[in-house]
Amino acid sequence: MDDTALKALLLHREVEDFLLMEADLLDDRRFADWLALCTDDIRYWMPMARNVQFNKTAQEYTREQMDTCWIDEGKETLTQRVKQLATGIHWAEEPQSRVSHLITNIRITEVTPDAAGNAAEVQVRSRFLVYRNRLHDEVDIYVGKRRDTLRKLDGAWKIARREIFLDQNVLLAKNITTFF
């Protein structure tokens, strides 16, 4: 195996480890630690999927910064959400849900190197299956695709941008109280 292939393999493992560790933080309800994985300029955006004509697929998802969407956050408002979860009186999450994030199909699609030739930023595609079980018999399953921009800051990966494409038109859950 040549150096380039080995480097790509190691980078893939590093990125995959990061995304799985992130999922563990969410599922362990360590939301403040999860928040620390987000850059200060993070954009966290979840558009809505529409049923459109075959030749209009460009209009399938609502447009960023123009249309309505499910979630559109920066660091400040993600921080507010984490604080709300910590109040203990956010009724949608009191009692707390049991959530599992299954993250698969991880693929690095672009690498931006730093001056030394090491990966400084990567574009990553993945799939998620998020299972939420709540109270005695309430179940929601959210499945979709993610496109992330991860940036290396002080030797550690951070999430600089996350686009979340939920594979639903009418949201089949009554609310969204988890992060994807």
Added chain:
Amino acid sequence: MKAQPESYSSLVDADQGIVSREVFVNQEVFEQEIARIFARAWLFVGHESLIPNPDDYFVSRMGMDSVILTRDRQGNIHVLLNSCMHRGMKLCRHDQGNARALTCPYHGWSYSTDGQLVETPGELVGVPGLATHYHGQLDKKAWGLVRCPNVVNYKGTIWASWDKEAPPFLDYLGDMKHYLDAALDHRDGREGGSEVFGGVQKWRVKCNWKFAPENFIGDMYHDISHRSVDLVGIGPSVGKGRRDASRRRMTIGFPGLGHGLLGQLPHTAEDDYVPLYTKHPEVEAYFREIHAARVRNLGDRMRVQTSVGTIFPNMSFHGRQPRTIAVFHPISPTEMEMWRFYLVDKDAPQAVKDATRHYYLRYSGPAGMTESDDLENWSYATEASKAPLARQYAYNYQMGLGHAQPIEGLRGAVQSGDVSEENQRIFYSRWADFMAGKSWADLIPG
């Protein structure tokens, strides 16, 4: 419970402030609501900005039925039943689009809304095999799409009623009009001038559909639901709370009509400007400027302010912060599909559109930090009312019973202070009137 048709209205005792749980969980009651309320009342169908161009369509709902909101080539707006007359196939399966003719994917029947081409919008124009298989023997004029007989464009909002005998929309609205205007008019006081952002939030909630309109008709009492978001503070200005403070907010209802709101009584002078959106200097400057324009434009004319209100049966709107329209579509006694549209002044600068949109979306909708808690409460109130024993016990709506006062300058309106359940009693009295099958002459006395 086996409710008899004549007894549906007896499930509500507004004088005692009592509403049976059967109203919220009973399948037969639900089916009668579809027939007696949703087939007759004026319903919100959409907004004209969703169909800006000729041949644009937007698929909406009226009660349990899918309908197509279209703009024809002459610019007129129609509401058509979204079901092919041949085998019932759902014609438009896109959420929105643009099409010269509506063509069925099953056998190819096609319908036109083009007034140049057909006499009646939705008329059947294309039938594959008309000359051969049908031998030319099909009365195309008799097999057009079912068309809603009453459609109104009110300041951009589209309303429709299936009942040919329905009174004009403005009679149905009554003086609630002023409060709807407060949401739809430009912030500077000019008539109309608002539009909706692209994209409609749609989501399923396992609650009876009435939990939502009865909440938005004016339920100041449920503030405890939102303590977590108030503690965090998501308002557009610095400090705690989920929005900037509203002044002199009252519970105002229209007993003969079933509408109601939280807002200000009619007044003739604008309050002094209070900074809004102080976290966003450019947006703050805009609202300050708009306030000055409003003072000039309205002069000493009567005006009101709406925080949140409901138009019977299933449309609610927020007029200030956030500024949105919500619709509650019945799915079953214990499930609804909720839709949210977000409003903005059409000519507002982009920075204002951006800051308000961001704020509205973190407040409302399924991921809204305020709304997510409402959805939990409505779902488990419904859930806990379903069981045979629990459903025998009526809900209590007795707060402020007998304390409503007429409002000078508003036809048929009453106010009941800042926290009261008067508006919920008004809503369910109206529900009972419709469920009793009253005539329009009794429902809207001249």
